[in-house]
Amino acid sequence: MNEPAFSIPAHTAEKAMSLGGLMRTRSMVATSLGNGLEWFDWTIYAVFSTYIAKALFNPADPKSALLSTLAVFAVGFVSRPLGGIFFGRLADRKGRKAVLLSCMLLMGIGSLMIALIPSYAQIGGWASFLILVARLLQGFAHGGESTASYAYVAEIAPKERRAFWSSSMFFSVGLGSILATLLGAMLNRLIPTEQMNAWGWRLPFYFGALLSVAILFMRRGMMESDVLESHLARIQTPSEWSKAKILKCTIGIFFYQAGVGLPYYIWTGYAAIFAITQRGMDPSKAFLASVFAQIVYIIATPIWGRISDRVGRKPLAILYFIAVAVLSYPLIKFISGDPWTLFLAQGLMLALTGIVGGTMPAILAEQIPTRYRSRILGIALPISVALFGGTAPYLSSWFSGMKLEWAFNVYVVIIVLIAAYVVWGWKETKGIDLRDVA
Numbered sequence: 001m002n003e004p005a006f007s008i009p010a011h012t013a014e015k016a017m018s019l020g021g022l023m024r025t026r027s028m029v030a031t032s033l034g035n036g037l038e039w040f041d042w043t044i045y046a047v048f049s050t051y052i053a054k055a056l057f058n059p060a061d062p063k064s065a066l067l068s069t070l071a072v073f074a075v076g077f078v079s080r081p082l083g084g085i086f087f088g089r090l091a092d093r094k095g096r097k098a099v100l101l102s103c104m105l106l107m108g109i110g111s112l113m114i115a116l117i118p119s120y121a122q123i124g125g126w127a128s129f130l131i132l133v134a135r136l137l138q139g140f141a142h143g144g145e146s147t148a149s150y151a152y153v154a155e156i157a158p159k160e161r162r163a164f165w166s167s168s169m170f171f172s173v174g175l176g177s178i179l180a181t182l183l184g185a186m187l188n189r190l191i192p193t194e195q196m197n198a199w200g201w202r203l204p205f206y207f208g209a210l211l212s213v214a215i216l217f218m219r220r221g222m223m224e225s226d227v228l229e230s231h232l233a234r235i236q237t238p239s240e241w242s243k244a245k246i247l248k249c250t251i252g253i254f255f256y257q258a259g260v261g262l263p264y265y266i267w268t269g270y271a272a273i274f275a276i277t278q279r280g281m282d283p284s285k286a287f288l289a290s291v292f293a294q295i296v297y298i299i300a301t302p303i304w305g306r307i308s309d310r311v312g313r314k315p316l317a318i319l320y321f322i323a324v325a326v327l328s329y330p331l332i333k334f335i336s337g338d339p340w341t342l343f344l345a346q347g348l349m350l351a352l353t354g355i356v357g358g359t360m361p362a363i364l365a366e367q368i369p370t371r372y373r374s375r376i377l378g379i380a381l382p383i384s385v386a387l388f389g390g391t392a393p394y395l396s397s398w399f400s401g402m403k404l405e406w407a408f409n410v411y412v413v414i415i416v417l418i419a420a421y422v423v424w425g426w427k428e429t430k431g432i433d434l435r436d437v438a
Contacts, residue, residue, distance in 0.1 A: 036172030087144025088378020108212030167305030170357030259419020261389030300354030
């Protein structure tokens, strides 16, 4: 038998496959680190909100200044949907990599702006205006980052390990939040209060801006999503989905995210505040217990992702929503003034929350064709986060203050059961090739 005129030596093919796998791994790491930095910047604002209030708002009314600072934090949630919509469409047309580079650049600019803004004593109300602009810019970038990164990592991941790879997104979210909290504690311990008020609070924002430059260089070397390139290379055909089907998918993902975001923000951001304000727990001990509970979360997230790649997405997602409906209220009631009760309740709920951290990017990417993936995620996710996640701590606190904790729990149960119903209607998509999603 004649040998073929040309063949690729086996060792050359293996080397090419190895280099391709290394490129995918590096791209996943660069995306995860950037996602973690976004959440570091997002969290550090809340951690240093009291110092920002004194420096950039009218110090004559400290209570009003703090409320204004927290209001600016909330405004960031408003601009996230705008960033998701804008960058979602751009990512489907121009590529994921370009959007991820742009969002990291904007986030770094926002951090540097906050670090450099002159104080209220120097420029008056302009200081308050500039911090508002910086937070709007960061929220806009955050909406685009989460939208493009979910789609991107799911698309470059090996299909048989898609959930495990995608869990890096939420692993990095937890890591970024913990790093911000620990940095806040360290600076408060090392720098005297007077100097913290004067300049110390600016250091984390300089640090965030510097890290964004490093991650920008890392992201320059990322590969483009080969799933998206494969789609763009084909001859463009009329829309595969009707507008009604696109709307139905968007609404389903909106309510899925509501079921995820509402309990997530309660158990990551509000649990410690609840223990302090409603149960009289010592603040330093409460935050320490919360940090350990969040460590449980980042450990659990990739484990659940690995399990999902074996047993599927639907069983785990439905398990999570049912668990929240059953356990959330009893565990809130379980928290007392003792720090161990907060750690046990929050740690258990965050261990379960690792289910969505380990499966969410994968299950969402597997529901939407490449043609619409980023734009649907860009509409559904940020709007749902703003309406349900962003309001969760306020509503929970308000209901608790009115002695109506049960009513808030009814609200939570209704939302998570709707989310469970949405997932029940989805097909099991474990191991599917994203090019085949129809």
